[in-house]
Amino acid sequence: MTRYGHELPQLGSGVFLTDGGVETDLIFNRGAKLPEFAAFPLLSTDKGRRLLDAYYREYIAVAQRAGTGFVLESATWRASLDWATRLGYDADALAHANRQAIEMLTALRAEFEAHVAPIVVSGCVGPRGDGYAPEQLMSLDAARDYHSAQISTFAETEADLVTAMTMxxxxxxxxxxxxxRDAGMPVVVAFTVETDGRLPVHTALGDAISAVDELTDGYPAYYMINCAHPSHFRKTLDPDAGWAERIRGLRANASRMSHAELDNSPFLDAGDPTEFGELHGQLRADFGRLSVLGGCCGTDVRHIRAIAAHL
Incomplete structure (x- = not known):
């Protein structure tokens, strides 16, 4: 049974940390091999599960020291049918992997909730295609149908919500x-933006948030920005705009490079963790509704410690 699905605590005034860029952290800092940039296959082996477990524990410890809540995000960004098929998973094996991902997080919550509270468990959903460069755009109904299988699986677990990353x-x-909504789960939508603060299809961030709210009767619990450096979107945020009040979370990239540059880079650009923390402190000061703070590509536990230090 869900713990917080009926009342998400991050909608209050408290601060919640979350993890960094799971795939880049695992690949570049922990030596993992992630075909198709997918972390969920690690759940199929003892070694992979130990690697993920150690990853999460390092970030939870930051929240414990900082005295914040924590959002545990499942390693399932690629765990939808098109990506899983490329990795040899059928529908049953994929559903099992999604359930395993949540079970790992609920076990961690049970272990740490006496020291870090609240701990919210989120089922992560990623785009069907390339989040950086969407090519075959789905209709609303096609997207609803495609993502329903993964979300329905999450609804059968103890996940508190669904978070759609890099939309x-x-x-x-x-x-x-x-x-x-069909599955009866709260949902958070995280958009990615380019260096100009617009979505990859050139839609303005505010227009995208307003459009999703209109199409869904305002169903998302809140919105986030992820997979972009703070300098890419800070200038687009208007504290007086109604749509900006819907943004409650950030999972930013460490690098100032564009998505195209990152895709073609042979090395990891971890940026400046101290500056990264300072920028988040400034954003939190300017936008007091920001309650969920973590990282995306290129970030690791140093960046989350820096955020905690500048709250």
Whole structure:
């Protein structure tokens, strides 16, 4: 049974940390091999589960020292049918992997909730295609149908909510939200933006948030920005805009490089963790509704410690 699905604590005034860029952290800092940039296959081996367990524990410890809540995000960004098929998973094996991902997080919550509270468990959903460069755009109904299988699996677990990461266009984001509504789960939509603060399909961030709210009757619990450096979106945020009040979370990239540059880079650009923390402190000061703070590509536990130090 869900612990917080009926009343998400991050909608209050408290601060919640979350993890960094799981895939880049695992690959570049922990030596993991992630075909198709997918972390969920690690759940199929003892070694992989130990690696994920150690990863989460390091980040939870930051929240414990900082005295904040924590959002545990499942390693299932690629765990939808198209990506899983490329990795040899059928529908049953994929559903099992999604359930395993949540079971790992609920076990960690049970172990740490006496020291870190609240701990919210989120089922992560990623885009059907390339979040950086969407090519075959789905209709609203097609996106709703595609993402329903993964979200329905999450609804059968103790996951408190669904978080759709690196959404690149309105129809897919709204389709995820409606699939979550169909399953009776709260949902958070995280858009990715380019260096100009616009979505990869050139939609303005505010317009995208307003459009998803209109298509879903405002169903998302809140919105986030992820997979972009703070300098890419800070200038687009208007504290007086109604849509900006819907943004409650950030999972930013460490690097100032564009998505195209990151895709073609042979090395990991971890940026400056101290500056990263300072920028989040400034954003939190300017936008007091920001309650969920973590990292995306290139970030690791140093960046989350820096955020905690500048809250």
């Amino acid at each position: 690149g266009y309105v129809e897919e984001a709204a389709g995820v939200a409606l699939a979550a």
